Amino acid sequence: MDLKEKLLSSFLAFEDTVDLDNPVHEVRSKAIKNFEEKGFPTKKQEAWKYTSLNTLQKVDFSIFPKEENTLDYKDIKKYFLHEIDTYKIVFIDGVYSSYLSETTHDGVDVCLMSSAFNKPMYRQVIEAYFNKVASQDESLTSLNTAFSKEGAYIYIPKNKAPRKPIQIVHFATGNEASLMLQPRNLVIVEENAEVQIIERHQSLTENEVFTNCVTEIFAAKSARVDYYKVQNDRETASLIDNTYIDQKRSSNVSVHTFSFGGKLTRNNLNYYQDGEHIDSTLKGVTILGEKQHVDHHTLVHHQQPNCESHQDYKGIFGEKSTGVFNGKIIVDKIAQKTNAFQQNNNILISDKATINTKPQLEIFADDVKCSHGCTIGQLDADALFYLQSRGIPKKEATALLMYAFSNNVLDSVRIPELKVRINKIIANKLGVNLGFDL
Amino acid sequence: MAYTEEELKKELETKEYEYGFYTDIDSETFPKGLSEDIVIAISQKKNEPEWMTEWRLEAYRVWKEMKEPDWPNVTYKKPDFQAISYYSAPNKKPKYDSLDEVDPELLDTFKKLGISLDEQKKLAGVAVDIVMDSVSVATTFKKTLAEKGIIFCSISEAIQEHPELVRKHIGSVVPQKDNFYAALNSAVFSDGSFCYIPKGVRCPMELSTYFRINQAGTGQFERTLVIADEGSYVSYLEGCTAPSRDENQLHAAVVELIALDDAEIKYSTVQNWFPGDKEGKGGVYNFVTKRGLCEKNAKISWTQVETGSAITWKYPSCILKGDNSIGEFYSIAVTNNFQQADTGTKMIHLGKNTKSTIISKGISAGKSQNSYRGLVQVNSRAENARNFSQCDSLLMGNECGAHTFPYIEAKNKSAQIEHEATTSKIGEDQIFYCNQRGIDTEKAIALIVNGFSKEVLNKLPMEFAVEAQKLLEISLEGSVG
Numbered sequence: 001m002d003l004k005e006k007l008l009s010s011f012l013a014f015e016d017t018v019d020l021d022n023p024v025h026e027v028r029s030k031a032i033k034n035f036e037e038k039g040f041p042t043k044k045q046e047a048w049k050y051t052s053l054n055t056l057q058k059v060d061f062s063i064f065p066k067e068e069n070t071l072d073y074k075d076i077k078k079y080f081l082h083e084i085d086t087y088k089i090v091f092i093d094g095v096y097s098s099y100l101s102e103t104t105h106d107g108v109d110v111c112l113m114s115s116a117f118n119k120p121m122y123r124q125v126i127e128a129y130f131n132k133v134a135s136q137d138e139s140l141t142s143l144n145t146a147f148s149k150e151g152a153y154i155y156i157p158k159n160k161a162p163r164k165p166i167q168i169v170h171f172a173t174g175n176e177a178s179l180m181l182q183p184r185n186l187v188i189v190e191e192n193a194e195v196q197i198i199e200r201h202q203s204l205t206e207n208e209v210f211t212n213c214v215t216e217i218f219a220a221k222s223a224r225v226d227y228y229k230v231q232n233d234r235e236t237a238s239l240i241d242n243t244y245i246d247q248k249r250s251s252n253v254s255v256h257t258f259s260f261g262g263k264l265t266r267n268n269l270n271y272y273q274d275g276e277h278i279d280s281t282l283k284g285v286t287i288l289g290e291k292q293h294v295d296h297h298t299l300v301h302h303q304q305p306n307c308e309s310h311q312d313y314k315g316i317f318g319e320k321s322t323g324v325f326n327g328k329i330i331v332d333k334i335a336q337k338t339n340a341f342q343q344n345n346n347i348l349i350s351d352k353a354t355i356n357t358k359p360q361l362e363i364f365a366d367d368v369k370c371s372h373g374c375t376i377g378q379l380d381a382d383a384l385f386y387l388q389s390r391g392i393p394k395k396e397a398t399a400l401l402m403y404a405f406s407n408n409v410l411d412s413v414r415i416p417e418l419k420v421r422i423n424k425i426i427a428n429k430l431g432v433n434l435g436f437d438l
Numbered sequence: 439m440a441y442t443e444e445e446l447k448k449e450l451e452t453k454e455y456e457y458g459f460y461t462d463i464d465s466e467t468f469p470k471g472l473s474e475d476i477v478i479a480i481s482q483k484k485n486e487p488e489w490m491t492e493w494r495l496e497a498y499r500v501w502k503e504m505k506e507p508d509w510p511n512v513t514y515k516k517p518d519f520q521a522i523s524y525y526s527a528p529n530k531k532p533k534y535d536s537l538d539e540v541d542p543e544l545l546d547t548f549k550k551l552g553i554s555l556d557e558q559k560k561l562a563g564v565a566v567d568i569v570m571d572s573v574s575v576a577t578t579f580k581k582t583l584a585e586k587g588i589i590f591c592s593i594s595e596a597i598q599e600h601p602e603l604v605r606k607h608i609g610s611v612v613p614q615k616d617n618f619y620a621a622l623n624s625a626v627f628s629d630g631s632f633c634y635i636p637k638g639v640r641c642p643m644e645l646s647t648y649f650r651i652n653q654a655g656t657g658q659f660e661r662t663l664v665i666a667d668e669g670s671y672v673s674y675l676e677g678c679t680a681p682s683r684d685e686n687q688l689h690a691a692v693v694e695l696i697a698l699d700d701a702e703i704k705y706s707t708v709q710n711w712f713p714g715d716k717e718g719k720g721g722v723y724n725f726v727t728k729r730g731l732c733e734k735n736a737k738i739s740w741t742q743v744e745t746g747s748a749i750t751w752k753y754p755s756c757i758l759k760g761d762n763s764i765g766e767f768y769s770i771a772v773t774n775n776f777q778q779a780d781t782g783t784k785m786i787h788l789g790k791n792t793k794s795t796i797i798s799k800g801i802s803a804g805k806s807q808n809s810y811r812g813l814v815q816v817n818s819r820a821e822n823a824r825n826f827s828q829c830d831s832l833l834m835g836n837e838c839g840a841h842t843f844p845y846i847e848a849k850n851k852s853a854q855i856e857h858e859a860t861t862s863k864i865g866e867d868q869i870f871y872c873n874q875r876g877i878d879t880e881k882a883i884a885l886i887v888n889g890f891s892k893e894v895l896n897k898l899p900m901e902f903a904v905e906a907q908k909l910l911e912i913s914l915e916g917s918v919g
Contacts, residue, residue, distance in 0.1 A: 046509070333836060348851035351818060359857065361842045366833035366863040376816075376848045376855035 003057040004039050007143065008032070010063040014147060024117055024148075027131050031145035038139035050324040050356045051266055051295040056238055059208055061180035063147075065093040069173045071204075073100060079202050080167060083417040086198075087166045089152045093173055094181045096150060108162045109155035113184055116153040125155065129188055133216050133246040133272060141242050141268075144214040148184035151213075154195065156223075161194035165415060168197065170213075172237070174205025185215040189223040189251075196226040196415060203237040214242045219251035221275070226414055227255045232425055233262040235290065242268045249275030256413060257284040258422055259294045260429050266295045273300070273307045273335075280309040285406040285422075287429050288321035288353075295324035302335040311342040314406045317353035325357040327372070333364040342372035347379060347405060379405075399430040471520045474498060477625050480524060484594045484628075487601060497614035497624030504618045510780040511809040511841055514749050517688050517723060524626045524659070582642070589634040590645055593661050596632035603634055607665055611694040611731045611757070619690040619725040619751075623659045627692070630661035635670035635701070644899050646675035660691040666701035666736075673704040675902060687712075687722045689747075695730030695738055699760065702737040703730065706898055708906050711746035718776025718805075721748025728752065734760035734789070741897045743906040744771040744779060753811065755784035758792035758820075765794040768894040772910060773806030773838070782812035782843075787823040787853075796827040799891050801910075802838035809841040814857075818849040829859040832890055834883075884911050 011032050018025060040057055041048040069092050080088070087110045090100040096112055103111045116122040131148075135141045152168045172179055189195050203209045219225050231239065239262055245253050259265055271280045286294050300309040315323045329340045346355045359372040379401050387397035403426060413419045427434050469476075477498045481491040506516055583590050589600060596604050614624040635641055666672050689711070697703045705728075714721025724747035730738035740754040756765030767783040785794035794814065802808040808831065816823045831840035842859050864886050872882035887910055888895070895903050 336836070346848070348848060348853065351851055353849075353851065355846070355848045357846045359842075359844060359859070361831075361859060361861060362839065363831070363833065363841065363861050364839040366836045366838070368833075368861060368863075370861040372842075372857075372859050374844070374846060374855075374857040376846065376853055378851055378854070 003059070003061065006061070007063065008036055011146060013064070014149075018149060019118065022117065023123075024126060024130060028146045028148065031131075031136075031142040034136065034142040035139050035146060038142070041139060047297065047326070050322070050326075051264070051293065056210055056264070059178050059210070061178045061208070061210055062176040063180055065095065065176060065179060069093055069175050070097070070099065071171060071173065076100075076171065076202075076204070079169060079171075079200060081165075081198060081415075081418055081421055083420075084164070084415070086164050087162065089166065089168045091150065091170045091183065093171070093175060093179060094150060094183065104162070108157065108160055109153065110162065110166055111153050113151040113153045113186060114149060116186065117149070122153075125188065129186060129216065129218055131216070133218065133244040134214055134242070135244065135270075138242070138268075140212055140240055141214055141244075144182045144184055144212050144242065147182045148214070151184040151186070153185070154187045154197070156189045156193040156195050158190040159192045160190075165196040165198060168199045170201045170211065172201075172203040172205070172207075172209040172211075174203070174207035174209075176207065178208035179210070181209065181211045181213075183211070183213045185213070187215065187217045187225070189217070189219050189225050191220045192222045193220070194224040196228075198228045198230065198415070198418060200230045201233060201237070201239055203234045206234070206236055209237045211237070211239045211241075213239065215244070217243065217245045217253065219245065219247045219253050221249045221251065223248070223251045223253075225251075225253040227253070228413070228415070228418060229255065229257045229267070230422075230425075231258060231262055231265055231294075232260040233265075235261075235263055235292075237262050238264040240266045240268070243270065245269075245271045245280075247271065247273050247275065247278045247280065250277045251275070252279045252281075254281035254283070254412065256409065257296065258425070259284065259286040259288070259296075260425055262292060262294070264293045266297065268297045270299045271301065271309065273302050273304055273309075276304050276306045278304070278307040280307075281412065282309070282311045282313075283409040283412060284313040285409045285426075286313070286315040286317075286323055287402075287406070287426060288316070288323060289318040289429070291320045293322045293324075296326070297324075298327045300329050300340065302329070302331045302338045302340065305334060305336045305338070307335065308339045309341070311344075312409055313344045314409055315344075315346040315355065316349065316402050316405070317346065317355060318349045320350070320352040322354045323356070325355075325374075326360065327358075328360045328362065329370060329372070331363045331365050331368055331370060336365050336367040338365065338368040338370065340368070340370040344372075344374045345405070346376045347402070348376065349378070396432050396434060399427065399432040399434060402430060403434075470523045472498075472522070472524055472626065476524055480626055480628065484597070486594075486597055489605060490597055493609070493614070494625050497621050498626075500615040501618065501621035501625055504615075504621055506618050510751050511807065511811070511843070512749050512751065512778040512780050514723065514778070519622070522688060524628070586639050586642065587636040588639060588641055589632065591632055593627070593630040593632045593663060596663070600632075600634070603665065604632065604663065607694070607696055608661075608663060609694075611696060611729045612692050612727050617727060620692050620727040623661060623690045623692045623727070627659045627661035630663070630691075632662075633664045633672065633674065635666045635672045637667045638669040639667075640670065641672040644673045644675050658687075658689050658691070660689075662691070662693040663696075664694070664703060664705070665696045666698060666703050668698045669700040671702045673899060674706070675899060676705070676707045688725070689722055690725045691727070693726070693728040693754075695728075697730065697732050697736035697738050697763075699734040700736060701733070702739075704739045705730070705741070705754070706902055707740075707742040707744075708898075708902055708909065709742065709744045709746050709750075710909055712748075713746050713775065713777050714748040716775050718748070721777070722746065723748060724750045724752060726752040728754035729757065730755070730765070731757045732760055732763035732765060735762045736760055737764040737766070739766040739768070739897070740783065741768045741894065742770070742781075743894070743898070743902075743909065744769070744781060745909045747779075748777060750777075750779040750781055752781045753783055755786070756794065757786045757788065758794065759788045761789040762791045763789055764792070767794075767796045767798070768897045769798045770801070770891045770894045770906075770910070771799070771808055771810075772801045773803070773808045775804040775806060777804075777806040779807070780809040780811055782810045784813040785815070785825060787814075787816045787820040787825070790819070790821040791823075792820055793824045794826075796825070796829070797893050798827075798829045799894055800829070800831040800840055801834070801887060801890070802831070802840050803834040805837045807839045807841070809843060810859075811843040813845040814847070814855060816848045816850050816853040816855065820850050821852050823850060823853045823855075825853075825855045827855075827857040829857075830890070831859070831861040832887070833861065833863045
């Protein structure tokens with residue numbers, strides 16, 4: 001039985017576990033129909049030209065984890081940003097772990113999707129926001145919507161900001177030979193409110209994990225959202241991360257994606273600007289080796305005048321890794337005075353590595369400044385020689401240059417401890433013992 | 439005195455297509471529709487050898503199975519391929535030795551187009567192979583070329599007289615089954631140009647062909663094959679105008695360039711087919727496959743100025759197969775009213791130390807849509823491949839669109855690829871600066887557009903550059919944003 005059929009039949013079993021009278025269920029039923037019709041995307045589709053899901057579909061994934069699992073905090077401490085105090089929403093094999101988490105209802109809501117779905121007090125919010133910005137058309141998003149049950153629910157009321165950043169961590173323990181996870185997150189930031197979120201997916205075993213995650217973010221007027229995605233998973237973990245962002249007037253949303261691992265990672269990052277004077281930032285550092293594959297697929301849709309978007313993605317590709325960047329900017333006819341920038345720089349350090357990039361502009365307004373730049377190259381031999389001539393070994397010199405190459409993106413990380421952590425991961429990835437934070 | 443915007447708009451709208459006229463010449467036209475019989479009939483009509491007929495049939499069979507591509511960023515009513523007549527030839531087709539023998543009406547047509555044959559012969563030093571509805575009726579300067587061993591004739595003549603060359607090279611760069619329109623062209627191509635430059639010969643003049651679509655309801659399926667043997671050089675010019683018609687006309691041409699070791703081909707196009715009227719009615723559908731193959735140290739340079747056609751779908755490409763080969767693409771695409779253009783290039787780097795340059799300038803006005811679509815591919819064995827791409831778009835008015843779809847695929851670590859794209863409109867301060875110095879707005883726009891396109895215009899041969907500059911002005915007159 002292939003994965004699609006398995007998922008379709010599992011949906012019937014899934015229906016037994018949820019409240020069918022809940023209006024959410026109507027959304028789910030509609031979504032599963034869309035998935036049934038469209039199936040998994042294939043390489044024949046333009047958006048999936050460079051990323052194949054064929055091998056994933058051959059794996060016999062368990063859709064529902066059979067038993068619950070507990071983890072000791074000391075074993076997994078390193079996966080948290082433990083240097084600072086944070087709220088934590090932790091899931092083990094898709095199941096909420098209250099023991100490891102720290103949620104709150106004090107002024108702001110940092111809790112679970114399952115309670116938001118089920119408690120009457122959240123019903124209005126769910127009706128107003130759930131599945132409103134996520135694509136109704138894209139098959140994998142629909143698949144997630146159909147199975148949406150658990151995930152992080154974050155609601156920041158007007159003029160509020162949580163005391164500390166929020167970490168969302170999904171662990172896979174490998175209790176099952178192969179596991180498919182479909183977390184669903186909803187982040188609502190009301191007028192002039194603020195939030196910082198760090199998200200991570202982490203597999204703890206060599207067993208196969210496939211995560212199909214959807215996050216919806218609503219930023220109301222003058223809201224500020226800072227979202228960091230840390231992707232440094234094992235060779236057996238695949239992730240399809242779909243993020244949909246709805247921005248209202250004068251809001252500011254930035255998403256940083258750090259991709260250092262995983263077998264196959266696909267980031268669908270979609271911004272819809274619905275108001276004037278909006279600022280959107282999309283940044284990413286990708287450093288890959290082995291046979292890893294990362295596909296960044298971004299969309300910024302400028303629907304109103306006087307907005308800005310900034311995109312900066314840096315990639316370093318070694319061994320047999322593959323990198324894909326497909327950035328799309330759409331400027332509607334009425335979105336005059338748009339400033340849209342897109343930059344994608346890549347370095348290939350191995351003969352077997354591949355880069356496919358497609359920075360795409362679709363512009364229907366005339367009074368705009370849109371530019372994109374894209375480069376593929378290698379490290380400057382002169383710069384390398386300069387460093388070596390001053391006694392820095394080649395390996396370290398190379399690492400320094402690569403770090404400098406990606407530094408632009410790190411500059412805008414607003415949590416200093418996270419920056420230090422990312423620096424460490426980069427040093428580790430490049431195989432050097434350098435602090436970088438000079 | 440500066441025009442007001444209203445006045446300019448009015449003038450633009452009333453500006454009719456200058457070259458829209460229709461010559462009444464008896465033509466022998468096949469019944470409409472396409473079948474194996476028609477393909478065979480075309481082949482027989484042209485007295486082709488059996489291998490050619492077979493080749494056409496093969497293409498037809500492939501075409502039958504294929505579907506029209508729908509990925510380009512254009513929308514149009516799909517042509518009905520069974521409602522097109524696939525062959526038409528001017529009835530009187532003796533070969534003329536002098537211009538006096540030519541049908542006076544035909545000569546008149548050329549005059550209106552501004553191509554005076556004798557003038558060109560004497561002044562420009564250009565050999566013109568005029569294709570009027572698919573069959574070439576006049577070939578000049580053949581003798582001068584023949585002395586150097588250069589073969590420049592119609593492709594049907596080449597099939598008769600140089601079958602070995604044609605058979606070896608036709609379809610080698612653009613195979614029959616390459617794409618829908620290439621397959622269609624391979625099956626039914628009526629005529630076109632053939633050019634062979636022998637080893638080490640530098641072609642002494644610019645070779646040029648003027649294409650015209652004339653017969654009502656006939657598509658034109660040109661096939662061009664240019665072969666530059668080792669160490670040779672040729673500059674080939676192609677320019678087009680077409681009479682205005684209400685019915686959409688289909689043009690599906692195939693151009694194949696082969697540059698052997700150390701050879702260089704420069705291929706320049708000025709395309710000014712009927713773009714449809716201001717309501718977007720009529721106009722030519724231009725679906726062209728152009729591709730060149732570079733062997734060692736060879737160079738192919740495409741230069742195009744696209745101002746006409748309702749729909750343009752064109753990607754002149756270079757396959758950089760040999761080491762040290764060079765591919766260049768310089769393009770200006772101008773769209774106005776309801777025109778749609780999806781154009782760009784492909785640079786396939788296979789050999790070592792290959793270089794490619796892409797400079798594309800898109801100018802959109804009115805309600806038009808202008809897309810750049812390009813592919814730069816560096817194969818894993820293409821050491822030290824180098825590419826530079828620049829795509830700039832200029833938008834005039836707030837109802838047009840500019841799009842870029844650059845695909846960049848690198849499989850070699852020594853590759854160096856740069857891509858840049860910008861989109862902007864003509865700055866008010868730029869216009870103000872000109873106004874301030876006594877240049878009216880209309881002229882200022884022309885000046886700025888000219889400056890914007892200079893990089894590409896400079897690559898055109900002299901006589902073309904002047905014509906192209908004029909075309910740009912005509913196409914954009916009055917479209918001040």
